[in-house]
Amino acid sequence: MSSGGIPYRAPLADIAFVIERWIDAPADWKCMDCHESLDAEAARMVAEAAGQFSADTLAPINGTGDLQGCTLAEGRVTTPDGFREAYRAYCGAGWTALACDPAVGGQGLPQLLDAMLNEMIVSGNHAWAMYLGILHGAYACLNAHAPEWMRAAWLPHLVSGRWLATMCLTEPQAGSDLGLLRAQARPQADGSHRIDGQKIFISGGEQDLTENIVHLVLARLPDAPPGTKGISLFLVPKLLPQDGGFEPNAVFCDGIEKKMGIKGSATCAMRFESAKGWLIGEPHRGLAAMFIMMNSARLHVGLQGLGHAEMAYQLALTYARERQQMRAQPRPQGATGAADAIIHHAPMRRILMDLRVWTEGMRALGYWAGHVLDLTEHAPDAAERAGQQALAALLTPVIKSFFTERGFELASQALQVFGGYGYVHEYRIEQIVRDSRIAMIYEGTNQIQALDLLQRKVLAGGGDGLAPLLDAFRHEANLAMRCPNARAYGQTLTQWCDRLMEATAALAKDAQADAELPARAAEDYLRLVGVIAMAFSWCRAVRVADEAHAHKRQSACYFYDHVLVDAGHWLARVQAARHVIPMIDVG
Incomplete structure (x- = not known):
């Protein structure tokens, strides 16, 4: 018996309960000028379409992508079979533009629905979702801090998904302590900058899904003060637009990591050799400009923990209903054979109930956080917006750290339901355990989140x-x-x-x-x-x-x-x- 054929099923009924009853989001949407025409029925249609895409397009290439992984040849990354086609379908359906401003080609839907979408695509295929992980955060960062010419030139391509984005922070000697960054930026007479330095652990730093990649890079100007107060943020594209076409920028992928999990995601070591870029926001205020991107990224990473827990629960529940082992005490009504489905055994029921209550409880909290972010922007009263902003600041580290820790632990518990079969790739749960572990580390380790809180x-x-x-x-x-x-x-x-x-x-x-x-x-x-x-x-x-x-x-x-x-x-x-x-x- 194998769980390899169990499809992902979007938890649409629970999602509707959270949005319509637990949050009562439609009532708040009516008070927001930008969302007043949105109702529960429209939200359900978005949820159904997102669930179908994750189930039909992403989930089937998850296990194969894990086995195949990415390859690097002559500085070019090739993603697993099916990843490029899935990305084209994703863009074609308009998902990249879901929560973006209509002024730059977005659909203008709430971040709550974007949170829902992120849960689903991670449940379907975490490694594939990594290529999109920073896209909305990059959009938000540029929209808030970039000059008008930069927004006009770059935002439409990000919103449409024609180009993807990365966040280039970490260096070999500078992980959690960004004050140790060494990458340099030299001003040029035309207003651009030349960027030199190395960055590591860059998700999607090189890939074959899009023709261009927009790197958001932290570096120091020549007059930068030491520590984190001397960091600036720059837009550095892989390809430079030139006379209606492109020419290569001095941005190079030197290698991709061999990892414990998310093997279909290209985690790259990047080198910038006098690469052309442009300053985003004010000099020496790069962390402030990147803060918007980090908050968005941390909420989405927290939702990765939820996505892992949901898929682990679905796999474990299906297996427990089918697997026959021993006689349960007391025996279920009507049982006659020498063995019963393991769902009737108390230890298994306990694991399954733990999975259910944590997953459904986290969904409510995670979606609530997405709704709180909507209220910080669009609540009609200024005092309410300020109050929601204070609430969002507290929820962000809790959701990032707590959800990712629980996602890994719940996946591990779910593996126990399978016994020895759980250790075998065919049953899919071991991949979830491996994939889920990274979420406790990136976008600010869980220890950093706890200190922040x-x-x-x-x-x-x-x-x-x-x-x-x-x-x-x-x-x-x-x-x-x-x-x-x-x-x-x-x-x-x-x-x-x-x-x-x-x-x-x-x-x-x-x-x-x-x-x-x-x-x-x-x-x-x-x-x-x-x-x-x-x-x-x-x-x-x-x-x-x-x-x-x-x-x-x-x-x-x-x-x-x-x-x-x-x-x-x-x-x-x-x-x-x-x-x-x-x-x-x-x-």
């Missing part, structure tokens, strides 16, 4: 930085306590909000005498916030569920009984962080 956002200013998120949790708890079906969940959520607030206050106080304390506590603190956010997710799900979604009540009960206990573990670890970690003796 606790040090830069929560503790800065005295320790009340978590207030926008806690206020949202408490507001939901208060609503739930007025609803008979959700009252107990609201009470429990309130209790955990109190404990989180107390733990945060203790950290803020103790950190005054122990500068390293936030770094020791940050990862467990983010996990604590993540589990409580899931409690918030399921509390709201119970409150808004009608009889057609009665299974949501069963899932919420399971989460609060079996999973929320994890919060106690993470709280204890946060409290234990007051003890100094000893230096390891390497002598």
